[in-house]
Amino acid sequence: MIFYKRDAPLFIKGCCIYFGCFSMATLTRQDLNFGQVVADILCEFLEVAIHLILYVREIYPSGIFQKRKKYNVPVQMSCHPELNQYIQDTLHCVKPLIQKNEAEKVVMVIMDKEHHPVERFVFEISQPPLLSISSETLLSHVEQLLRAMILKISVCDAVLDNNPPGCTFTLLVHTREAATRNMEKVQVIKDFPWIVADEQEVHMEEAKLIPLKTMTSDILKMQLYVEERTQKN
Numbered sequence: 461m462i463f464y465k466r467d468a469p470l471f472i473k474g475c476c477i478y479f480g481c482f483s484m485a486t487l488t489r490q491d492l493n494f495g496q497v498v499a500d501i502l503c504e505f506l507e508v509a510i511h512l513i514l515y516v517r518e519i520y521p522s523g524i525f526q527k528r529k530k531y532n533v534p535v536q537m538s539c540h541p542e543l544n545q546y547i548q549d550t551l552h553c554v555k556p557l558i559q560k561n562e563a564e565k566v567v568m569v570i571m572d573k574e575h576h577p578v579e580r581f582v583f584e585i586s587q588p589p590l591l592s593i594s595s596e597t598l599l600s601h602v603e604q605l606l607r608a609m610i611l612k613i614s615v616c617d618a619v620l621d622n623n624p625p626g627c628t629f630t631l632l633v634h635t636r637e638a639a640t641r642n643m644e645k646v647q648v649i650k651d652f653p654w655i656v657a658d659e660q661e662v663h664m665e666e667a668k669l670i671p672l673k674t675m676t677s678d679i680l681k682m683q684l685y686v687e688e689r690t691q692k693n
Contacts, residue, residue: 498587498679499559501599503551505606506583510547510568510631511537512613513581517570517620519627531607535614550631557635561587565634572692573626577664580687587680605675609684612673619670620686624693666690 508530515525515536520543525536538544557563568581670686 495559495561499555501602501606502558502585502680502682503555505609506554506566507547507551508535508537508610509581509583509613511535512610513568513616514538514543514629516614516617517579517623517627519570519623519629531603531610533607533610533614535610547631554633557633558585562636563633564636565632567632567634568629569632570623570627570629572624575628576689577687578623578627578689578692579620580664580667582683582685582687584683584685585680586682602677602680605677609673609675609682612684616672616686619672620688621692664689 511525512535514520515522515538520538520540522536524538524540524543526539527534528537529535538547554563554566563585565585566583568583569577570579570581572578664687667687667689670688672684672686674683675681
């Protein structure tokens, strides 16, 4: 089953500073609850990735983005409060699903003025069995893999066609069937309900598949690919 949150803000005003909420370096073995660790790592990465995709694909003006450093590489992060809050609220609702290994995909859908998808950035995730290695080695390895994925996103416009003007975006999460039964009963954030996604947001006709990057670690596997509409204009 597929659910989405709500469409991102169309208008942009003001500016704020982005602060990360999770640092790999602060974790010790005693702290490690691996479901929580995976959720924290993945949601932090998704937040950075979503901001970067918005910048690279020019969904919002470049003036609302500021350069930050994440995973030891420069990234572009939005400084618009409403947009940032939408992304953070969505990922806050997704995090319990990831922690319970109930989320299969997180999808960022870019849509034209007619609300038809032109691109779908698909983050396909799974949590393999954990191997017995030190937390320091594990998290360092995961950070290297996420860095490589961020670098790939930063140059993805080289393999994608230009989008039409006036695009917007929304975020979807694909859940396992076991999670579906409780989705509408549990609201993590007030006035931010789960809603079943429209069919046109889930499936794109005449789309080509563009693989971007795959990562495999002992706590997380993730594949990133783009479904791009053949005719955008």
